[in-house]
Amino acid sequence: MTLKTEQAFQPIIIQSGQNAYGMARSFYEAYGVRSLVLEPSRKKRNIQTFILGGSQAIATKNSRIVDFQQVDYLDDPNYFVHALTGVAKQYKNKKLLLFVCDCYYVELVIKNKQALENYFILPYIDESLMNQIQTKENFYKKCDLYNLKYPRTMVLTNKNYETTAISLAYPIIIKASNSAEYKNCSFLGKQKIFLVHNEEDQKRIVKSIFSSTYNDHLILQEYIPGDDTTIRVLYVYVGKDKKVKLMCLGNTLIEDPSPHHIGNSLAVVTDYDKQLMDKIRFFLEDIGYTGYANFDMKLDVRDGEYKLFEINLRTGTSSYYVTASGHNLMKYVVDDYVFGENLELTYVQAEHLWSLIPKKVLFKCIVNKPLKAEAKRLIKQGKYTDALYFKEDMNIKRWSMLKAYNLYLKIKFKKYYK
Template sequence: MKPFTPILLGSDINVYGMARSFHEAYGIKVQAWGASTLAPTRYSNIVDIEVHPGFTEDPAFIEVMREKIKEYQDHPEPVILISCGDGYSELLAKHKAELEKAFIVPYINYDLLEKLISKEGFYEVCEEYDLPYPKTHIITMKDYRDGSYENVPFPFPVALKPEDPVSWLDVQFEGRKKAFVIKDFAEFKDIVGKIYTNGYKEDLILQDFIPGDDSNMRVLNAYVDKNHKVKMMCLGHPLLEDPDPIAIGNYMVIAPDYDEQLYQTVQAFLEKIHYTGMANFDIKYDRRDGIYKFFEINLRQGRSSFYVTLNGYNLAKWYIDDYVEDSLKDRATVYGNKDRAGHMLWLGVPRKLFEEYAVPSPAKDEAMELLKEGKYGTTVFYDKDRNFKRWLLMKHMYHNYFKDYQTYFKVNKEQYFSQNK
């Protein structure tokens, strides 16, 4: 094996999942550069966090990276940068030409990124390449001011989310959520009013609400090599999501899944747009027409994507086989999870919460069988990275989810599962 140096960007659970993937595959401790140290990577023996205040955006990001270019431009082995967040993916694409003086930057060009990272832009690309997505209506600040936003083209409940998640971070008001499911017109007017009178200036995405509980969701991770060929796809079946308003929609339990037609659809799309790197799709099955609808593409592995490594398709190896070993070129595409014998259930919460809150379904029954067989795992509890401080912090982090589900599940999730049947 050729020597290499991976650098992860961030310090959250996504970073820990990638660090663990590298440790499992190669037995190495990795570096991560971020703006702070978050709980999932604290007290770890497999990842070192180097903190740079303000690193999540320019000018701090590129100022730090210019110093890193000087430090690494004569490095004896390839150094590969791996984003673990949307903001870092955007910054890597934006500065790709400059960063490539010292680093491998396995990301798409900035023009394509600008289209895909915007929800409006992504849906335009979906339209061009026949990728199904929910019926969508754009609301602008101008629409709010002239009152035309009140012409809602879909029956309630409807889904509403900010087009620009970055500026959304600075918007605060009572009832603020990462995304909204709105039950009637009065609530719709109230929420849109609060959004535009509390500092948000960008567009809003209004969508036809696809009915059904969390078990109708799918998540798909794909790796596309430097020649724009899909080399791996791994489908996951989320069975439970986070109900906390600031994290609503984050997957908390994922079972492995297989769908040949969905794999073919995604492979054709990624190769047609000449994608490169890891991609993560959020998808929901619409039982009204029997079609999977694509909500968004994340231009990196997802925060819960350790389910891919857990099921035998180590996330780290794709980058290294592609850019260091150059061994993917003639390798056949891997379509993950076809053999149930290798299935592993990924848990991001204590199993008791899954058992209590996941809606009864055949998929839940299968997941319960995996639990009984001991075929399950987590991202953060790793036998080869154990010390008392870390174990205590991770236990505390998991324990906090009990309060979150007791407080938020009924109001933010359960009430919508039976609507719009």
Template structure:
């Protein structure tokens, strides 16, 4: 196996599982903090990490299948372990996180990681179990009703429409293909809800469907919390973001395209207690929505990794990978950092955001843009090339078309 990454600093090498925007954001964070190039591994090359100077990509056939993953990751481990003191392994997707958790017996021979146990992962990633845990630990979440394949034709909801609908088992759901598929749905009435359920279950889904009271409000009521907990289960970094524009494409619903960093002491305190009581370790990422009806932040899910838009944390001056390195490589004693530095992260052009942002967020967003207090994941002055310039320009051009086609369309 050829050595693609030959950093002068041989103390550690970031090995990133994934080739998407999340992976590029992590690589950019490492480059900004340490001036090093990362290695990205995946099953297919994606534009976000292609022909980059800060991350080199290796792809393997069906890399997300257990047998292939073990085979290839061990080859990478054996090869690069000869050149670097530590190989720091980071997942940028649910499936890669699952593979790390399931194959620690192999990975621990070559890589340094900080992820929770498989038992805790199963409980937190299954939304039914997660909401039960929220009950136990006092986290607010939307009113929820569970539908299974057995009862999908005979049920009565305990709350009114509109409702949100999503698969409880996201890993099973992601592999399904059917017309009209979305990451999440909004149903205005029972007929629409039944159409959604029929489409999902007819496609072969076997898990439960989560039906929730739809919390009123537009993008400006959505929030995302990033956190890092050290190997001892102590929270060392918390960074809250206020979503000001979501992704509206069918496969992108639930992702964010623009976030303003915004601190909240009450949120920080509540979620720190939750994570530490659980003895959670590693990155965590919570999606939540502010419910104006009762003044509570209500959580939808936890990702047991940094999220797709987590570069907003680094953009706002809190480089998330530094906490990982200080903990796992440098073994430093860290004080807990509660980030508070309003800054705008973008995954779309500024002009497009100003066209579609809600009136409640417009003034703040416009001011941050005018003051040049914003950053993007893909644009990086240290990683310029003609290819990347053309690629990003095309990516932004498509964003205009997607907003025109999908904006505020979350139904069937």
């Protein structure tokens, strides 16, 4: 692709990991435009900055499809708007599209939406709706209203956790209801999600979490049996007219096994389920949603129902699989907000395999034999995309770095994958 030096818009992405690279790659493929990727400057040097970032992630390093910039106090809620307006003033006569890569920054953007809309196009919901669905606890209340299934759940607070009897049979899952707040807390043995097999471990983990700076509620859930291939991810784009325009269901093949990133899909093959898509589409349109959303869920083989885990008010780590399937995820927001095009509803049915991990690791770890055979077939047919190896974005530095990263992934899977 020949780089187009002038565009009517400029994508700006907060954080520089795999999600950011997937978005930037989508923009480059559709329009030849380089995305600006932001991270908070390390000058602040508090625990929040070290958790959220401050240096450029491997996914976007040595890349010619992004520009990278560190911004002072970008991660500070008190200076967030000021930090972003400083970035916006670097551009003249361009429409600036702002995207974020995790729940913490989603919350900051939405809470400051009125001020930021003077500078950016913001494909995000308003704060009133965010408060109804952002935490898992509130999302499950909505699920009850719309007959959307989720695992059997208990809610613990820092006031009742010591006296509440656990009615769920072990093993159970322990996770934060508020992902944005949980990401900023720190304690020994912290994991994104805990799989717990007995009461002793449950009490120890819950006490550790509530002894940290985390002040919201905890979710305890029944464990839905099944390996990684029973996980589904659903990406959705809802237009500014609050009508769903794109839905793409993915069947996870492998999830990240490491404690801090468990639950992130590292290999996905596209899937299709019209009944599920129809139910989620009705839900989103009925609550007045707009922008990107992704749902995590698991197929419960005991009853054949999808059990929803959460809704994310943004794109996720594996979002590029949608673009790879032939439906450019970022083109939808540009066509909608920048060019004002009339977008029709699309349920993706194309077959495609997207993977962040080396093929040898992928095939060694896939448990489901039919899905392993399907993945091999898609690779043979050329319906395969590597998350980071993009031929139009390759140089010796990036190639060498990605080779080293693949070695790291092999070591990580050897250490954590069971």
